[in-house]
Amino acid sequence: MIEIKNISKKVGKKTILDDVSLKIEDGSFVVLIGPSGCGKTTTLKLINKLIEPTKGEIFINGTPISKESPIKLRRNIGYVIQSIGLFPHMTIKENIELIPKLKKQKNDEEIEEKTIELMNMVGLDPKEFLDKYPSELSGGQQQRIGLVRAIATDAEIILMDEPFSALDPITRTQLQEWLYSLQEELKKTIIFVTHDMDEALKLADKICIMKDGKVQQYDTVENLLRNPVNEFVKNFIGSDRLWNAPEYIKARDIMIKNPISVKRSRTVIQGMEIMRTNKVDSLLVVDKDENFLGIVTIKELRRNGIQNHYLSEIMNNEPVFVYDDNNLVEILEVMNREGIGHVPVVTRYNKLAGLITRSSLLSVLSEQFLEMEVSVLD
Numbered sequence: 001m002i003e004i005k006n007i008s009k010k011v012g013k014k015t016i017l018d019d020v021s022l023k024i025e026d027g028s029f030v031v032l033i034g035p036s037g038c039g040k041t042t043t044l045k046l047i048n049k050l051i052e053p054t055k056g057e058i059f060i061n062g063t064p065i066s067k068e069s070p071i072k073l074r075r076n077i078g079y080v081i082q083s084i085g086l087f088p089h090m091t092i093k094e095n096i097e098l099i100p101k102l103k104k105q106k107n108d109e110e111i112e113e114k115t116i117e118l119m120n121m122v123g124l125d126p127k128e129f130l131d132k133y134p135s136e137l138s139g140g141q142q143q144r145i146g147l148v149r150a151i152a153t154d155a156e157i158i159l160m161d162e163p164f165s166a167l168d169p170i171t172r173t174q175l176q177e178w179l180y181s182l183q184e185e186l187k188k189t190i191i192f193v194t195h196d197m198d199e200a201l202k203l204a205d206k207i208c209i210m211k212d213g214k215v216q217q218y219d220t221v222e223n224l225l226r227n228p229v230n231e232f233v234k235n236f237i238g239s240d241r242l243w244n245a246p247e248y249i250k251a252r253d254i255m256i257k258n259p260i261s262v263k264r265s266r267t268v269i270q271g272m273e274i275m276r277t278n279k280v281d282s283l284l285v286v287d288k289d290e291n292f293l294g295i296v297t298i299k300e301l302r303r304n305g306i307q308n309h310y311l312s313e314i315m316n317n318e319p320v321f322v323y324d325d326n327n328l329v330e331i332l333e334v335m336n337r338e339g340i341g342h343v344p345v346v347t348r349y350n351k352l353a354g355l356i357t358r359s360s361l362l363s364v365l366s367e368q369f370l371e372m373e374v375s376v377l378d
């Protein structure tokens with residue numbers, strides 16, 4: 001784990017970082033984002049000991065880095081810097097293999113094999129590029145080499161400072177996918193700086209939004225979208241963002257929270273009466289502990305009602321339902337597939353939580369569009 005504890009950095013009178021604290025779990029993907037000059041690059045440089053803090057300490061796996069030798073530290077941290085930073089007098093191959101060779105954990109053949117594999121992964125033909133010099137490559141190609149070089153070190157921690165900023169959108173998307181699956185597979189700890197919120201949302205486990213050297217919010221993607229702590233964060237994310245990401249809208253956000261429910265021991269006559277007085281056409285049946293058991297609809301009541309005495313005798317025991325943490329996409333899929341206009345919502349512990357109906361869906365969605373229209377008019 002990387003623990004940044006109460007770090008401040010001053011240069012002269014200017015405060016660049018102001019009491020920054022972050023905990024970064026092993027194997028997680030953290031994105032630093034914020035306006036230009038807010039201190040993102042400075043944060044990376046502090047982790048890598050390229051600069052020293054004015055106050056505070058950074059711990060890596062419990063060890064304060066102020067006590068570590070910078071050389072040793074940097075061998076275990078891959079760093080893709082904002083301005084690429086390839087060594088101009090070394091070939092691409094030499095650039096990539098520099099640290100692996102210094103580490104001496106593998107022989108030259110193994111190192112080369114890895115180099116070739118990584119080159120292919122980022123879509124650069126090893127035969128064509130390995131013996132070239134950085135100045136013979138385009139900016140985007142150099143950025144990819146920077147990436148390969150960082151991965152080739154086998155470092156547990158990789159710092160990436162806007163590694164994709166100079167790439168065209170298609171290459172950028174490809175490399176994002178590549179980095180995402182690489183991370184899934186190798187579980188590196190990645191700290192990634194970007195200006196691009198879409199990129200952050202695509203890649204991050206957690207996002208740290210910074211402004212003027214201060215952390216505004218450090219949170220999971222979901223919490224940022226749902227509970228931005230202040231106006232800055234809200235505006236930074238964009239108010240319509242949640243609605244462009246329907247996978248973050250959960251059943252519990254849309255459902256009616258107190259649906260009409262009845263106990264299974266109710267009689268058919270009572271059930272009809274409850275429907276009539278509440279103006280509903282179905283009843284959700286629960287046991288005494290609110291566990292969800294089934295549904296009785298008005299149709300079934302009319303068809304079989306009179307011959308039966310208890311609701312439990314005619315209810316549908318295998319009703320369609322969704323879980324409260326199912327997302328909008330999943331819910332709509334279920335409703336479409338089953339051809340139903342409403343669906344009960346159940347917790348993972350099988351307690352009845354609510355009911356989603358067409359109109360509850362519509363009202364939530366239209367509220368949002370109303371809000372968007374208003375913000376357009378602002």
Ligand SMILES: Nc1ncnc2c1ncn2[C@@H]1O[C@H](COP(=O)(O)OP(=O)(O)OP(=O)(O)O)[C@@H](O)[C@H]1O
Nearest residue numbers: 011014016034035036037038039040041042043082
């Ligand atoms: N060595 C330095 N001396 C003085 N000021 C510095 C130094 N390095 C950085 N700064 C200032 O510190 C602030 C934060 O810089 P930093 O490079 O961390 O920003 P950033 O968030 O990475 O910005 P960008 O998105 O533009 O890369 C800026 O105002 C910058 O001018």
Ligand SMILES: [Mg+2]
Nearest residue numbers: 040041082161
């Ligand atoms: Mg920067």
